Amino acid sequence: MERVLGIILSLISETDNSQNMNEFQNSKKPRSIKLEGSIVKWLFFACAAVSILTTIGILFTLFYQALSFFDEISVWDFLTGTRWTPILKPRSYGVLPLVSGTLLVTSIAAAVALPVGLMTAIFLSEYAPDKLRRILKPVLEILAGVPTVVYGYFALTFVTPLLQTFLDDLIIFNALSAGLVMGVMIIPMVSSLSEDAMIAVPRSLREGAYALGATRYEVSLRIVVPSALSGIIAAFILALSRAIGETMLVTIAAGATPRLTLNPMESIQTMTAYIVQLSLGEAPVGSLEYNTIFAVGLVLFAMTLMMNLLGFWFVRKYREIY
Amino acid sequence: MKSSNIDIKSQLVQRRKLRKFLGVFFYGLFLSAVLVGVIGLGVLLFEILSNGIPWINWQFLTDYPSRHPEEAGLYSAFMGTMWVMGMTAVLTVPVGVGAAIYLEEYAADNFLTRLIEINVANLAGVPSIVYGLLGMGLFVYWMGLGRTILAGAMTLSLLVLPIVILASREAIKAVPGSYRQGAYAMGADKWQVIKGVVLPSAIPGILTGTILALSRAIGEAAPVIAISALVYLTFTPTHPMERFTVLPIQIFNWIARPQDEFRSLAAAGIIVLLFILLVMNSIAVFLRNKYQIRSEE
Numbered sequence: 065m066e067r068v069l070g071i072i073l074s075l076i077s078e079t080d081n082s083q084n085m086n087e088f089q090n091s092k093k094p095r096s097i098k099l100e101g102s103i104v105k106w107l108f109f110a111c112a113a114v115s116i117l118t119t120i121g122i123l124f125t126l127f128y129q130a131l132s133f134f135d136e137i138s139v140w141d142f143l144t145g146t147r148w149t150p151i152l153k154p155r156s157y158g159v160l161p162l163v164s165g166t167l168l169v170t171s172i173a174a175a176v177a178l179p180v181g182l183m184t185a186i187f188l189s190e191y192a193p194d195k196l197r198r199i200l201k202p203v204l205e206i207l208a209g210v211p212t213v214v215y216g217y218f219a220l221t222f223v224t225p226l227l228q229t230f231l232d233d234l235i236i237f238n239a240l241s242a243g244l245v246m247g248v249m250i251i252p253m254v255s256s257l258s259e260d261a262m263i264a265v266p267r268s269l270r271e272g273a274y275a276l277g278a279t280r281y282e283v284s285l286r287i288v289v290p291s292a293l294s295g296i297i298a299a300f301i302l303a304l305s306r307a308i309g310e311t312m313l314v315t316i317a318a319g320a321t322p323r324l325t326l327n328p329m330e331s332i333q334t335m336t337a338y339i340v341q342l343s344l345g346e347a348p349v350g351s352l353e354y355n356t357i358f359a360v361g362l363v364l365f366a367m368t369l370m371m372n373l374l375g376f377w378f379v380r381k382y383r384e385i386y
Numbered sequence: 387m388k389s390s391n392i393d394i395k396s397q398l399v400q401r402r403k404l405r406k407f408l409g410v411f412f413y414g415l416f417l418s419a420v421l422v423g424v425i426g427l428g429v430l431l432f433e434i435l436s437n438g439i440p441w442i443n444w445q446f447l448t449d450y451p452s453r454h455p456e457e458a459g460l461y462s463a464f465m466g467t468m469w470v471m472g473m474t475a476v477l478t479v480p481v482g483v484g485a486a487i488y489l490e491e492y493a494a495d496n497f498l499t500r501l502i503e504i505n506v507a508n509l510a511g512v513p514s515i516v517y518g519l520l521g522m523g524l525f526v527y528w529m530g531l532g533r534t535i536l537a538g539a540m541t542l543s544l545l546v547l548p549i550v551i552l553a554s555r556e557a558i559k560a561v562p563g564s565y566r567q568g569a570y571a572m573g574a575d576k577w578q579v580i581k582g583v584v585l586p587s588a589i590p591g592i593l594t595g596t597i598l599a600l601s602r603a604i605g606e607a608a609p610v611i612a613i614s615a616l617v618y619l620t621f622t623p624t625h626p627m628e629r630f631t632v633l634p635i636q637i638f639n640w641i642a643r644p645q646d647e648f649r650s651l652a653a654a655g656i657i658v659l660l661f662i663l664l665v666m667n668s669i670a671v672f673l674r675n676k677y678q679i680r681s682e683e
């Protein structure tokens with residue numbers, strides 16, 4: 065996944081230089097060949113347009129269903145309400161508990177993944193010999209490729225019991241263990257994007273510092289990290305956006321009790337976990353419950369979209385510098 | 387004068403000692419950060435293997451789910467996964483490769499092209515559960531496909547489309563310009579060059595990217611739950627308009643039960659899932675290596 069992101073980022077910041085050799089083309093082709101050529105061109109364009117249609121489809125679906133939700137529940141009540149009980153009476157539709165649950169788990173994940181991921185990136189880019197790096201990178205790639213149900217299983221059946229041995233108050237479903245495991249899960253994303261940014265720092269900057277007598281850690285922390293800062297920030301933002309959208313892990317391990325709390329020992333519910341919970345129950349189409357998941361989905365989509373755009377902006381910034 | 391010189395000298399010695407110590411300290415710190423990920427993966431795999439392996443046998447692979455853990459199997463989920471993946475591949479590859487060809491070979495450097503590129507990048511970052519909502523709202527209900535394999539495959543194919551497009555673009559970009567120029571020099575037109583030269587040389591790269599994209603789709607549970615819901619199936623699908631379940635959902639189902647036996651069954655299911663992913667990734671790596679050797683010749 066983080067490899068894909070790397071490719072995306074490299075594509076975004078490139079200018080298109082595929083202006084081809086049209087002018088050299090022979091204009092005396094038989095008509096059928098020319099016709100074929102122009103038909104396939106439009107076909108390929110249609111394929112590319114599918115991606116635009118997907119975005120329109122997402123926006124349309126989310127807004128269309130969410131609007132019928134907001135016919136009955138005011139946007140203000142939805143965004144500022146502190147109780148989320150759409151299935152139980154008395155019904156209440158304040159999304160804040162779900163948002164706070166998501167942010168709580170994401171913060172715990174960030175506390176693990178950001179420092180560890182950054183230090184991993186420093187080790188890989190500045191310290192590790194080539195041979196070691198060629199072993200470590202695929203191992204981290206595996207970590208990124210493991211399906212998220214597997215992490216859910218791990219959090220629930222291994223990490224939670226382990227934490228319970230020294231945290232007496234910890235209940236089975238809790239934000240802490242889901243957040244910790246999610247942190248490990250997004251380490252590769254932070255590290256590989258940060259490493260890309262560090263590798264882009266020109267050698268001459270490092271050599272200048274070494275020539276002045278700097279040691280390896282001084283070069284790493286005072287030259288490479290500051291120079292790659294916007295790329296590192298981008299890595300942080302994109303990894304957090306991934307954490308916000310992560311679904312199965314929190315559905316399995318973090319619980320199903322929407323609660324406005326900062327206590328990581330308690331059971332909470334994230335936006336994504338709520339969507340899964342309701343999908344499992346086959347809510348009748350067009351009912352208010354059915355529409356809630358699209359309203360929640362809209363909030364989720366808006367949050368991740370803003371973070372992704374911000375992340376891409378930072379990436380573009382560091383690519384402009386070097 | 388002399389004494390202050392000695393002072394400075396001893397300060398320098400002190401400072402050098404500190405910097406040496408910090409050097410070792412930071413090396414240890416960075417190394418232990420790497421080990422967090424490596425050890426995490428090791429413990430995860432050990433946990434799953436030690437819990438799951440005793441439950442893996444022929445009956446587990448060929449039986450339908452059951453309320454009795456010792457009789458339960460994942461045959462219907464396995465077949466569902468195969469159906470959904472096959473159809474996802476069929477739907478995704480032509481569109482993804484077509485879009486990549488358009489962006490690499492035809493698209494002019496204008497607003498529309500940039501819009502498509504940024505859009506593809508953003509789609510890759512959309513949470514998978516949002517694709518599930520798209521599939522549920524659009525395919526299952528609006529288009530009336532119902533909770534079927536086809537709706538699931540269409541949803542997953544939109545999910546992995548950005549990955550296939552990006553991988554195919556990389557593969558097309560890697561075809562040397564001299565190949566194209568050679569073909570143009572022989573009088574071929576653009577489409578003939580693409581069809582006869584660019585695509586054949588890009589196919590290994592495209593295949594590698596597609597396999598990796600599919601291995602992402604195989605592990606996805608969230609969007610498929612939105613499409614299929616949690617069903618208890620004791621038949622295997624025979625056509626695309628039937629209901630289905632997939633391996634990650636079956637695993638989720640077992641995890642969600644409180645009994646320890648079902649947890650172990652979940653671990654066994656995870657082993658099967660990871661084994662499939664391992665096979666797919668090995669094929670992808672094999673293709674990549676073979677392709678790299680070829681292009682060096």
